[in-house]
Structures are given as structure tokens and as C-alpha cells.
Amino acid sequence: MTEIIVVTSGKGGVGKTTSSASLAVGLAKRGKKVAVIDFDVGLRNLDLIMGCERRVVYDFVNVIHEECTLKQALIKDKRFDTLYVLAASQTRDKEALNKEGVERVLNELTAEGFDYVVCDSPAGIEKGASLAMYFADRAVVVVNPEVSSVRDSDRILGLLASKTRRAELGNGPVEQHLLLTRYNPDRVAGGDMMGIDDVKEILGIEVLGVIPESSGVLTASNAGVPVILDDLSEAGQAYDDAVARLTGETRPMRFIDAQKKGFFARIFGS
Amino acid sequence: MGLFDFLRSRPKNTASVAKERLRIIVAQERAQSGRPDYLPLLRREILEVIRKYVNVDPDAIDIHVEREGDSEVLELSVALPERDNSAGGGAATAASEA
Numbered sequence: 001m002t003e004i005i006v007v008t009s010g011k012g013g014v015g016k017t018t019s020s021a022s023l024a025v026g027l028a029k030r031g032k033k034v035a036v037i038d039f040d041v042g043l044r045n046l047d048l049i050m051g052c053e054r055r056v057v058y059d060f061v062n063v064i065h066e067e068c069t070l071k072q073a074l075i076k077d078k079r080f081d082t083l084y085v086l087a088a089s090q091t092r093d094k095e096a097l098n099k100e101g102v103e104r105v106l107n108e109l110t111a112e113g114f115d116y117v118v119c120d121s122p123a124g125i126e127k128g129a130s131l132a133m134y135f136a137d138r139a140v141v142v143v144n145p146e147v148s149s150v151r152d153s154d155r156i157l158g159l160l161a162s163k164t165r166r167a168e169l170g171n172g173p174v175e176q177h178l179l180l181t182r183y184n185p186d187r188v189a190g191g192d193m194m195g196i197d198d199v200k201e202i203l204g205i206e207v208l209g210v211i212p213e214s215s216g217v218l219t220a221s222n223a224g225v226p227v228i229l230d231d232l233s234e235a236g237q238a239y240d241d242a243v244a245r246l247t248g249e250t251r252p253m254r255f256i257d258a259q260k261k262g263f264f265a266r267i268f269g270s
Numbered sequence: 271m272g273l274f275d276f277l278r279s280r281p282k283n284t285a286s287v288a289k290e291r292l293r294i295i296v297a298q299e300r301a302q303s304g305r306p307d308y309l310p311l312l313r314r315e316i317l318e319v320i321r322k323y324v325n326v327d328p329d330a331i332d333i334h335v336e337r338e339g340d341s342e343v344l345e346l347s348v349a350l351p352e353r354d355n356s357a358g359g360g361a362a363t364a365a366s367e368a
Contacts, residue, residue: 147292151295155299158303191283191285191286192284192285193285194285194289198285201289202292202293203296
């Protein structure tokens, strides 16, 4: 049984691609067969975050337009045998995607015995984003604790409930999870940032994970190594917790409390 | 927090302001998204028909769908323009159960 997971947000720059890469790697690390697809046609970036940008020969749009086989376009990850990347086209636009083509690719991945297909959605609610979510069984909605991101997420949740195959066929709802990224516990404690419970209350769905703002995210993307592989960074560990929860484990939330400051730090500033 | 922050008065809790603003706008947008999407077209066509007979203002038509238990009520109200002999304006309201 293949599970299709869309990583989406509405708003851009909240961490969809970073999250897609880390979730896919985390699942593959657990021995699952995983394909991660970049739906951001025209502005591909998943290949860079995954570190396979120089090995892209064929892309998702080539497969959809039957200019190559799926097998030719799937890029096998160098670190995990069971992980494959399907890059977006850099030269076409989002109109190059169509529902029938996407469905054919997903059916083929199902037939190939993939356990998970992670769909990295583009920002916005246009064609690329709506196709990324259409076939999903589960959705990971990436949200920053910030007003515009939360509002856009609510819009996306509405679309997930109405404009997906599951909604149209009445096959039960798409399972929805929130992934809070760029979380800054110190600012939450100081009353300058909405906390986990605030966001959860407004959007009304469960929180899969909380990824703290971390310098590890930038260094990971610089190197083309998904941050989940950086065991030392808080963000990497938090992504690993999120993947564990995605596969049914129960893990407590970490890195959500403000750092306790010593007397001198308090007086002289951090 | 540095020495000077200590002396400054505590700023307002901006996170709770954000939360309150979001609570309102999200509730409003959710209510709107539940409305049937034919309403704007219906409104425009009704307006065209009415304008064949009476010259009403484009903003004079108000359409609401309200849920009352299991039934939905489509409420349509048209504000008619004031007559020249200043007999006063009138409003016609039609309600139909859907």
C-alpha cells in the first residue's frame, strides 16, 4: 500500500522543501521505499536540498509528457538505497503538469512497490499546488508561527477538505498534520511569537512536529545534505521526531522551551 | 534581555494580538468559503433582470445563505431607488427555502 503525502503551506519560504527532503530521508532511513517529487515546475529546488542537482537528466515533466520513462527520471539517492528523487523541470511552467499525467506517475510508483510518495508542493494555490495535493492521503501543512503563514495554512486546509480526490470521491478526509517550523522558544516565552497551542487552536488540527529555528538548516542546505541527517542540530533531531510520529511512534516534543539564562546573560543581554 | 530592556516598560504582548486578529479573520474566511460559488453570478443576473424594469444601484442587491437546522434559506433583498415624487424608497425581500 503506497501512501501519498503532500507537503504544502500556501505561503512561500516557510520550509516546504526543507521539510519534504527531511521527511523523505527520515522515512528512507527507516527502511521504507520512498520517492520524493518536486511539483515546483519552473523553480526547482528539491534537487539542491537533496544534493543531487548535477545528476538530473530527465524530470517530472518529461515523464508526464512521455519523453522518457519513470525509471530514467528517478534519481537514486547516494546515501539511501530506497530513496529516489523526481526533480521538477526548470525550463517549463506549471501548465506543463496535468492531472492524468500526475496520476499515471503515482500509479506507476504504486506498482513499483513504493511505501511513500512525498509530494513537495510549490507555494500558492495555483495548478502546481492543487495537483500536488489532489491525490494525497495525508498532508503535512508547514506553518511558521506568524500571521500570514497561519492564514494561508487555513486556506490550504480548506482546499484539502474539498479539492482532493479523497474529498471528491468521498473516500474519507485527507489526514492533516501541522508542522511548525522556524519556531523560536525564546520569543514565544517573551510573548513575541505565537506558541504551539495558539497555532493549534486557530487551525484546529494536531501538531506533528515543531522544528526550532536553527542554524543547522542553512548549513545543511549549503551542503546539499537534508538537515535530518545532522544529528547534532536541533532541527535535525526535531525532524527525526516528526518522522517517527508520522510512522505511528509517540515521542514528546523537544526544543520547545526557552533557554534558561544565567544571571549575567540576563543583565548584559545575550 | 539586556540592562536597558529591564528599565524600559514591557512592550505589549504582540503574540496575543496576532492570535486575536487571526481568530477573527480565519472565522470570517471559513464562513465565506462555505457559501455556494454560484452566488456572485446569481446576484449579477438578478440585477440585470431588475434593471430592465427599475434602475437600481449595483450595490442594492444583498444575497445571503443562512443555515437554519437542516434547511438553508436564501435571502435576497433589493433596495429600490427613491421615486422622483419622493414617495420614499422601498425594499423588497424574497426568501426561498433550498
